[in-house]
Amino acid sequence: MKGIWKYKDLMDLPTNLPPFSLGEGDTPLIQSKNIGPEMGMTNLYFKLETANPSGSYKDRFAAIAIAEILNKKSKICLATTSGNTGAALAAYSAAAGLPCKIAIVEGAPEGKLKQMRAYGAKLFMIKGFGISSEISERVFDKLAKLAVQYHTRIQVSAFKYCPIGMKGVQSISFELAEDMPEAKNIFVPAGGGGLALAVARGFHLWRQRFPGFEVPRVHCVQPEGNNTIAGNLRLGLDYAQPVTDAVTKISGLQVANVIDGNDTLKACRDTKGNGYLVTDKKVFECQRLLAEKEGIFAEPAGAVSLAGWLEAVRSGELKPEDKAVCIVTGNGFKDPPSIEDLINMNPVQYLEDEESMDAYFGVE
Amino acid sequence: MKGIWKYKDLMDLPTNLPPFSLGEGDTPLIQSKNIGPEMGMTNLYFKLETANPSGSYKDRFAAIAIAEILNKKSKICLATTSGNTGAALAAYSAAAGLPCKIAIVEGAPEGKLKQMRAYGAKLFMIKGFGISSEISERVFDKLAKLAVQYHTRIQVSAFKYCPIGMKGVQSISFELAEDMPEAKNIFVPAGGGGLALAVARGFHLWRQRFPGFEVPRVHCVQPEGNNTIAGNLRLGLDYAQPVTDAVTKISGLQVANVIDGNDTLKACRDTKGNGYLVTDKKVFECQRLLAEKEGIFAEPAGAVSLAGWLEAVRSGELKPEDKAVCIVTGNGFKDPPSIEDLINMNPVQYLEDEESMDAYFGVE
Known part of the structure; x- marks a missing residue:
């Protein structure tokens, strides 16, 4: 192995x-x-x-986390990350045939989300989530309830929440x-x-x-x-x-x-x-x-x-x-x-013709 | 090993x-x-x-190609690729402390060049190179001459040119x-x-x-x-x-x-x-x-x-x-x-509030 x-x-x-x-x-x-x-x-x-x-390195986390979900016969992967944990969970969920739903904070940079979306994870952004502490708390409460309904836990790459x-x-x-x-x-x-x-x-x-x-x-x-x-x-x-x-x-x-x-x-x-x-x-x-x-x-x-x-x-x-x-x-x-x-400091150099290459290469 | x-x-x-x-x-x-x-x-x-x-997989090529350059005590890595070979050669050249100079065809997509530039490779684009066959031939001739001057060969991931x-x-x-x-x-x-x-x-x-x-x-x-x-x-x-x-x-x-x-x-x-x-x-x-x-x-x-x-x-x-x-x-x-x-087919879903999550999750 x-x-x-x-x-x-x-x-x-x-x-x-x-x-x-x-x-x-x-x-x-x-x-x-x-x-x-x-x-x-x-x-x-x-x-x-x-x-x-x-x-x-989050793949080391996701491999075990998804194995645990499969083992418990839960039907979904739930998470709240817009970073590498999300990409890792999205990849392993895809391979496991599990839907992966990820709550994204309002204003999360688009670039970070692309890899998750490529793996087919479903991302949702809730107005005020991650901005207003009151809304964030309500969203977490709601997610916690959904996790219970789905017999799963919210995936966070921290021992406090996901020790396995x-x-x-x-x-x-x-x-x-x-x-x-x-x-x-x-x-x-x-x-x-x-x-x-x-x-x-x-x-x-x-x-x-x-x-x-x-x-x-x-x-x-x-x-x-x-x-x-x-x-x-x-x-x-x-x-x-x-x-x-x-x-x-x-x-x-x-x-x-x-x-x-x-x-x-x-x-x-x-x-x-x-x-x-x-x-x-x-x-x-x-x-x-x-x-x-x-x-x-x-x-x-x-x-x-x-x-x-x-x-x-x-x-x-x-x-x-x-x-x-x-x-x-x-x-x-x-x-x-x-x-x-x-x-930015290393642009592509444009040369007019092949003769310019000598000067570019510093050849005498 | x-x-x-x-x-x-x-x-x-x-x-x-x-x-x-x-x-x-x-x-x-x-x-x-x-x-x-x-x-x-x-x-x-x-x-x-x-x-x-x-x-x-081009890293398997670049590792040997750069080892050969080091072994021959050549002072430069020369190539003509705007793709994965270029990124691999740029990475291994950086680690080897070798300047890496890559001739890029006119109009090569910027995205493909970024990784090479990040490794510090020097990219130059010659007007008409890769577009006009006449200019391309002249550029290749010039590159071949430069390769001889530098006691090296032009790196191409093909047995015909770079069997080692x-x-x-x-x-x-x-x-x-x-x-x-x-x-x-x-x-x-x-x-x-x-x-x-x-x-x-x-x-x-x-x-x-x-x-x-x-x-x-x-x-x-x-x-x-x-x-x-x-x-x-x-x-x-x-x-x-x-x-x-x-x-x-x-x-x-x-x-x-x-x-x-x-x-x-x-x-x-x-x-x-x-x-x-x-x-x-x-x-x-x-x-x-x-x-x-x-x-x-x-x-x-x-x-x-x-x-x-x-x-x-x-x-x-x-x-x-x-x-x-x-x-x-x-x-x-x-x-x-x-x-x-x-x-494109998998956009981020925007929700107005946490109550909308039930409908989004399909919970009754």
């Missing part, structure tokens, strides 16, 4: 859960070819979650532990914190199974404009905190509420992981570095881990010999506007 | 070629969940080349032979025919190494509007033929010249493979089927193999028990306009 299901026992899933797969997991782990070496750091690696079937599905995400750690047990620093982007929590828990599960394994430090990296976990982790506090307004522009990491935050903070600290805060500007720069220096096409959220690694190097908290892995969470095609920004 | 480089010996590469990798290969092979079963065909599988680092790089594509067959040696029908999309030729050659190399292995039938599928190989293969003729004008709208498969065609036809016939011609309409329908019935997000060219499989079933040439694999060559994000067509 390939992919995440070979770890079925380790993930601690309901024993009767039938494997359901679109080829998620077994993602590449590749060594930095330029960014690390240029800084004298030869031990930087990237875990390319971009290579999952729908283009992000999130167990699938732990498989990232199992793969890292197998492929590179000597990597001692894992940099993980965080919005609500579910990914970092799953990664930390995954390593603990691996150590339970293989007692000689040394759990690496799981570092939580957040944009400054959504500092719910990373700042307090760094300060030694033992709780996460909501922000009034998630002002970061990094799509997918705007999660103002705590959700899994307290557990994430504790789990990262248990691994001796630290918190890193990075500016949006640095994240967009890292997206460009990944593309131009490593050939890795990532969405901005996927470049957050590298921004955290750079900060750890700058501050001296990471030594040149320290082996580190940055998790690149999602594919560049997920966020077309960010690609426009990326390529 | 993971990916294509574990087959280095089998690929018959120059022995001193240093592995260069972005995590290409090891792509998922998944069973059809709906399309096959709904037709009583339970043995349909998909090989998801969409999961490669830049989103297409194309050997990397043979790894698809090695993976299939390992994962599912009992699959006896492989459906392969063809433009110039390089992919089908690589797949057929790969299986023959596998049989040389493992004499008990039975080479599967490699079927060549082409859009009717680019019938250079498939029609003659079916007719029993022993040559490919150019078309005056490749009128198919399937991006990436518009290759009017023969290029590898004669070798492709012969290699497919040696495997007892057949030729299948499919309409563009059927291909776009298959793109939709893959998304909505299988959760597979493919570009139109990636759905051509399924269109061929459907034709083989319809004609009775494939029996229900015959195990078949369709190679899904590229990711849906490669061709944004085709996604627009796909989702």
Whole structure:
């Protein structure tokens, strides 16, 4: 068996859960070819979650979540996401023959919705949802009632709401532990914190199974404009905190509420992981570095881990010999506007004739 | 070692070629969940080349091609493609620290160029290139001269021009032979025919190494509007033929010249493979089927193999028990306009309030 299901026992899933797969997991782990070496750091690696079937690590969640729905014989997949979770659920629902209905906040960017619609998911946008807190609450209540009627749950990629599905995400750690047990620093982007929590828990599960394994430090990296976990982790506090307004522009990491935050903070600290805060500007720069220096096409959220690694190097908290892995969470095609920004400075050059090619190539 | 480089010996590469990798290969092979079963065909599988680092099987070519450039200590990657080969070469060049310069035909669609530009490749469009045959010839001559000056070759994903790089594509067959040696029908999309030729050659190399292995039938599928190989293969003729004008709208498969065609036809016939011609309409329908019935997000060219499989079933040439694999060559994000067509029929529904949700869900 390939992919995440070979770890079925380790993930601690309901024993009767039938494997359901679109080829998620077994993602590449590749060594930095330029960014690390240029800084004298030869031990930087990237875990390319971009290579999952729908283009992000959320496929590890969706595979288990949809398997659970099938197992419970529910007849629908219900969700409220306009991001990568929605695309993943839409893909796996399509393959499972389940209708997938997704409540979208008013004003959600069209680009993010296209992949879900391509898989045939039914999207509905409710006036005021995500804008008025009163309306949002009423919509959630209504969704909760519909979920009960359909004998299902609302799919959210957080342990707080969907602990079974999130167990699938732990498989990232199992793969890292197998492929590179000597990597001692894992940099993980965080919005609500579910990914970092799953990664930390995954390593603990691996150590339970293989007692000689040394759990690496799981570092939580957040944009400054959504500092719910990373700042307090760094300060030694033992709780996460909501922000009034998630002002970061990094799509997918705007999660103002705590959700899994307290557990994430504790789990990262248990691994001796630290918190890193990075500016949006640095994240967009890292997206460009990944593309131009490593050939890795990532969405901005996927470049957050590298921004955290750079900060750890700058501050001296990471030594040149320290082996580190940055998790690149999602594919560049997920966020077309960010690609426009990326390529603005690299236009197509128009040449009048083939003779102009010498000058263009700088040939004497 | 993971990916294509574990087959280095089998690929018959120059022995001193240093592995260069972005995590290409090891792509998922998944069973059809709906399309096959709904037709009583339970043995349909998909090989998801969409999961490669830049989103297409061309990464298997680029990894070897760039390794060869590095090995020869050339200082540049030169190419003339506006499609997936360009994106793959741009990615691997970026990682290799090589400038990548790509001559683009006049009028090439902007969307196709974005991924190359994101990786930092330098694109230049020459007036009349690809439109006037006279200008095109002059541009090619000029490029050939530049290639000599730079001690390199112009990168084209065809055995005729780049036999070393194309050997990397043979790894698809090695993976299939390992994962599912009992699959006896492989459906392969063809433009110039390089992919089908690589797949057929790969299986023959596998049989040389493992004499008990039975080479599967490699079927060549082409859009009717680019019938250079498939029609003659079916007719029993022993040559490919150019078309005056490749009128198919399937991006990436518009290759009017023969290029590898004669070798492709012969290699497919040696495997007892057949030729299948499919309409563009059927291909776009298959793109939709893959998304909505299988959760597979493919570009139109990636759905051509399924269109061929459907034709083989319809004609009775494939029996229900015959195990078949369709190679899904590229990711849906490669061709944004085709996604627009796909989702036009599935708009976002706007609801006035949460009470409207009952009616929307069809709850009494």
